[in-house]
Amino acid sequence: MRACFLALASLLIASVAAAQSPALDARVDQELPSLVSTYKALHAAPELSHREDKTAALLARELRGFGYEVTEHVGKYPKPEWQGHGIVAVMKNGAGPTVLVRADMDALPVEEQTGLPYASHVRTKNDAGIDVGVMHACGHDIHVTTLIGTAKLLAAMKDQWHGTLVLIGQPSEETIDGARAMLADGLYSRIPKPDYALALHDSSELEAGKISYTPGYALASSTSVDVTIRGRGAHGSRPEVSKDPIVLAAQFVMAIQTIVSRENSPFDPAVVTVGSIHGGTKYNIIPDDVHLQLTIRTYKEEVRQHILASLERIAKGVALAGGVPEDRAPIVKVSETEVTPAMYNDPALTAREAAALKKGLGADNVVEDPPVMGSEDFGQFGLEGHQIPTLMLRVGAIDADRIATSQKTGTPLPSLHSSLFWPVPEPTIRTGVKAMTLAVLELMKK
Numbered sequence: 001m002r003a004c005f006l007a008l009a010s011l012l013i014a015s016v017a018a019a020q021s022p023a024l025d026a027r028v029d030q031e032l033p034s035l036v037s038t039y040k041a042l043h044a045a046p047e048l049s050h051r052e053d054k055t056a057a058l059l060a061r062e063l064r065g066f067g068y069e070v071t072e073h074v075g076k077y078p079k080p081e082w083q084g085h086g087i088v089a090v091m092k093n094g095a096g097p098t099v100l101v102r103a104d105m106d107a108l109p110v111e112e113q114t115g116l117p118y119a120s121h122v123r124t125k126n127d128a129g130i131d132v133g134v135m136h137a138c139g140h141d142i143h144v145t146t147l148i149g150t151a152k153l154l155a156a157m158k159d160q161w162h163g164t165l166v167l168i169g170q171p172s173e174e175t176i177d178g179a180r181a182m183l184a185d186g187l188y189s190r191i192p193k194p195d196y197a198l199a200l201h202d203s204s205e206l207e208a209g210k211i212s213y214t215p216g217y218a219l220a221s222s223t224s225v226d227v228t229i230r231g232r233g234a235h236g237s238r239p240e241v242s243k244d245p246i247v248l249a250a251q252f253v254m255a256i257q258t259i260v261s262r263e264n265s266p267f268d269p270a271v272v273t274v275g276s277i278h279g280g281t282k283y284n285i286i287p288d289d290v291h292l293q294l295t296i297r298t299y300k301e302e303v304r305q306h307i308l309a310s311l312e313r314i315a316k317g318v319a320l321a322g323g324v325p326e327d328r329a330p331i332v333k334v335s336e337t338e339v340t341p342a343m344y345n346d347p348a349l350t351a352r353e354a355a356a357l358k359k360g361l362g363a364d365n366v367v368e369d370p371p372v373m374g375s376e377d378f379g380q381f382g383l384e385g386h387q388i389p390t391l392m393l394r395v396g397a398i399d400a401d402r403i404a405t406s407q408k409t410g411t412p413l414p415s416l417h418s419s420l421f422w423p424v425p426e427p428t429i430r431t432g433v434k435a436m437t438l439a440v441l442e443l444m445k446k
Helices: 002-044 053-065 140-156 178-184 245-255 257-263 301-321 347-361 378-386 400-409 425-444
Strands: 069-074 086-093 098-104 123-125 131-133 163-170 196-207 211-213 216-219 221-230 270-278 289-298 331-340 343-345 366-368 390-398
Touching: 002 053, 002 140, 002 347, 002 425, 053 069, 053 086, 053 140, 053 163, 086 140, 086 178, 098 140, 098 378, 098 425, 140 163, 140 196, 140 390, 140 425, 163 178, 163 425, 178 331, 178 378, 196 378, 196 400, 196 425, 211 347, 221 245, 221 301, 245 257, 245 270, 245 289, 245 301, 257 270, 257 301, 270 301, 289 301, 301 331, 343 347, 343 378, 343 390, 347 366, 347 390, 347 425, 378 390, 390 425
Parallel strands: 098 163, 098 196, 196 390, 211 366
Antiparallel strands: 069 086, 086 163, 123 131, 211 390, 216 343, 221 289, 221 331, 270 289
16 A cells, blocks of 8 residues: 555656646746846856946846845955945745855956857956956856846746745855855855755856756865066076076976876876966066966865975975075965865755756756866855755756767867857756756755
8 A cells, every 4th residue: 555655656746747847848938038138138248256246236136026035245355345246135935945046147357259249348457457358258147147037937936835045146256255255244144044055057068958967076176376486687688697587487387287297196186277477578678576376176185285385395496496595485375265165066965956857857958977177166155065065057058069060070169268158048048947946946845
């Protein structure tokens, strides 16, 4: 009798899921034209980290219009000029779990080269006063649009879920200090502590219409490091009286390549990348200093600490070999703000959501992906990933034809942060909204 009851219950659940999916599809398709229009407007008007004024205002206005209780300007930064642009929207719907869903809002200092009719032509001064192009080269415009669509659908489907839904518009993910800033501004004293935290990120490799997941560690930790190689300047025609910091910086860049290849176990993934190098002002002037900006990616904290120590050692060694006086020793400074731990997807939550998404989207459209060395600060909403179960899903953003062409020609697809990256809007947004709605309903269903 018990076995028959369980079989009948399973059949009923499957029937409900099957009936719900077409209805949800219809709701998503009804909203899609408006969402695509919103996405294109966001894409054409990107804002750098710490400056997300208009994006935050748009998101707050939309969520307030759906009936959410919205709090603006959440975020406490070490620099007072970086006013918090975080958005917190809450909808209470009786007793039940509290689920947090986050979308990041900021763009990158990249000059867009896609040629799209809605491409960004925005230029601004960055924090260093340098004129830069601005582009949503990481798909945060997709994320904000997906959050808007998910918020609207869930507000209209309150009869199907219970509990407290918290939606987060997070600033400054690209500088990996936005989540920390919102928590420092008392986020969890303003809302109930979440039982679960969810997020979605677009993928530059996954086919549109698909969702991927990674149980356990999914994204690496990230640490930004500033290195100043100091020398002694001189006329370009008299290098013998200088201590050329450009030559020393070149030696330093080459020497640190051996940290991963010769000092680190191949079983412990790690990346050391020099992303920026600046020195000198004119053809015939040897400068006093060269400034480098590095990013370090690891999964293990002990590996991260070893890399940081090696950077210091190698910088000093290069200077010593070049005869640089002790009072002009290099400076290695680890950022206190642009640092975040590895992203950890709770395995039980991941398995639960993967099963729900396979029912709602089709098993072929939900795939498991390996960990990557990219980084995210979303995990900080999980209090370092272990006290609140967290899960970040990925949504495919590339049409099948582009993927097929890339595989045929061997030409890589433009990656995230590339000036040529562009997601195909309609299927990406449709899949993202449906997936995130299903993910929330799974945790909050009646």
